[in-house]
Amino acid sequence: MSDPIIMDGKARSKSIIEEVTAATRRLRDETGVQPGLAVVIVGSDPASQVYVGSKAKRAEECGFKSVKHELTEDTSEDELLKVVDALNRDDTIHGILVQLPLPKQIDDAKVIQAIDADKDVDGFHLVNVGRIATGAADEAFVPCTPAGCMVMIRDVLGDDLSGLNAVIVGRSNIVGKPMAQLLLAANATVTIAHSRTRDLASVCAKADILVAAVGRPEMITGDFVKDGAVVVDVGINRVEAADKGANADGSPKTRLVGDVAYDEAAAKARAITPVPGGVGPMTIGMLMANTLRSAYRAAG
Numbered sequence: 114m115s116d117p118i119i120m121d122g123k124a125r126s127k128s129i130i131e132e133v134t135a136a137t138r139r140l141r142d143e144t145g146v147q148p149g150l151a152v153v154i155v156g157s158d159p160a161s162q163v164y165v166g167s168k169a170k171r172a173e174e175c176g177f178k179s180v181k182h183e184l185t186e187d188t189s190e191d192e193l194l195k196v197v198d199a200l201n202r203d204d205t206i207h208g209i210l211v212q213l214p215l216p217k218q219i220d221d222a223k224v225i226q227a228i229d230a231d232k233d234v235d236g237f238h239l240v241n242v243g244r245i246a247t248g249a250a251d252e253a254f255v256p257c258t259p260a261g262c263m264v265m266i267r268d269v270l271g272d273d274l275s276g277l278n279a280v281i282v283g284r285s286n287i288v289g290k291p292m293a294q295l296l297l298a299a300n301a302t303v304t305i306a307h308s309r310t311r312d313l314a315s316v317c318a319k320a321d322i323l324v325a326a327v328g329r330p331e332m333i334t335g336d337f338v339k340d341g342a343v344v345v346d347v348g349i350n351r352v353e354a355a356d357k358g359a360n361a362d363g364s365p366k367t368r369l370v371g372d373v374a375y376d377e378a379a380a381k382a383r384a385i386t387p388v389p390g391g392v393g394p395m396t397i398g399m400l401m402a403n404t405l406r407s408a409y410r411a412a413g
C-alpha cells in the first residue's frame with residue numbers, strides 16, 4: 114500500500130475554530146448576541162481537569178463568554194442540579210457541559226436530563242439522542258466526538274457512504290452508539306462490535322471504515338484492518354514507556370497511545386488518525402461549533 118493519508122485532527126480543528134471565531138464576530142455585530150458556554154466539573158480528577166480547562170480556554174479564544182464552575186468532590190446531587198438549573202435560566206449561556214464521570218453520589222443520567230435540551234451541546238440529553246436516532250440529526254446537538262469523527266471520515270470519503278461497511282468497536286452512549294447512528298444516516302452498512310463479539314478481528318477486517326472506541330491500548334492490530342480502510346482511533350490511553358526511562362521521582366515515563374496499533378494499521382490503511390492529534394482536538398472543535406449553533410438559534 115502507498116502511504117496513508119494522516120487525518121490531522123489538530124489542523125482540521127484549528128480551521129473549524131477559525132470559522133467559529135469569524136461567525137461569532139458576525140453574530141455579535143449583527144445581533145449583539147455573544148455565545149456563552151458553561152463547563153461544570155465536580156471533583157479533581159486530573160484528566161477531567163485538563164479536558165475542562167482546554168474547553169473553557171478554547172471557548173474564550175472563539176470570542177465566547179466562558180464560565181467554569183468547579184465543585185468539590187463531595188458536592189451533592191441536589192447542589193449540582195441547582196447549578197444546572199441556574200445555567201438553564203441564564204440567557205447569556207447557550208451551552209452547558211457537565212464533565213463526566215461524576216462522583217458516585219451523583220446520578221449521571223439525572224443530571225444530563227436536567228440540562229435544557231436546547232443547551233445540551235454535548236448531545237447527551239434523551240431529546241437529542243432521540244432526534245439523532247430518528248434521523249433528525251439536523252435538529253439535534255450531535256455528540257462532539259462522533260461528530261468530529263464524521264468530519265474526518267467525510268473529508269476522505271465524501272458525504273455519501275453508500276455501499277461501505279462501517280465497523281465500530283465499542284458501544285458507549287458517548288461514542289459507539291451515536292457514531293453508529295451517524296454512519297447509518299450517511300448510508301453506510303453498520304456493525305457495532307464490542308468486548309463480547311466473537312472473532313472480532315475478522316469482523317473488523319471487513320470494515321471499509323473502522324472506528325475504534327474501546328479504551329484498550331493498541332488492541333486493534335494490523336490483522337484487524339482491511340487493505341484500504343479508513344481507520345479512526347478514538348482511544349486515548351496512557352501507558353508506561355519503558356524506552357523513555359524514568360522521571361526524577363523514579364516513576365516510569367508514559368506516553369499516549371490509541372486503541373489502534375498505529376504502525377501496523379497505517380501499513381494497510383488508506384487513511385488513519387494519529388493519537389494524539391487526531392480525534393481528540395476535533396471533539397473540542399465540534400463543541401465550539403455546537404455552542405455557536407445554539408447561540409444562533411437563541412438569536413432567532
Ligand code: GUN
Binds near residue numbers: 212214235258
Ligand atoms: N467525559 C469524557 N468525554 C466527555 C464529553 O465529551 N463530554 C462530557 N461532558 N464528559 C466527557
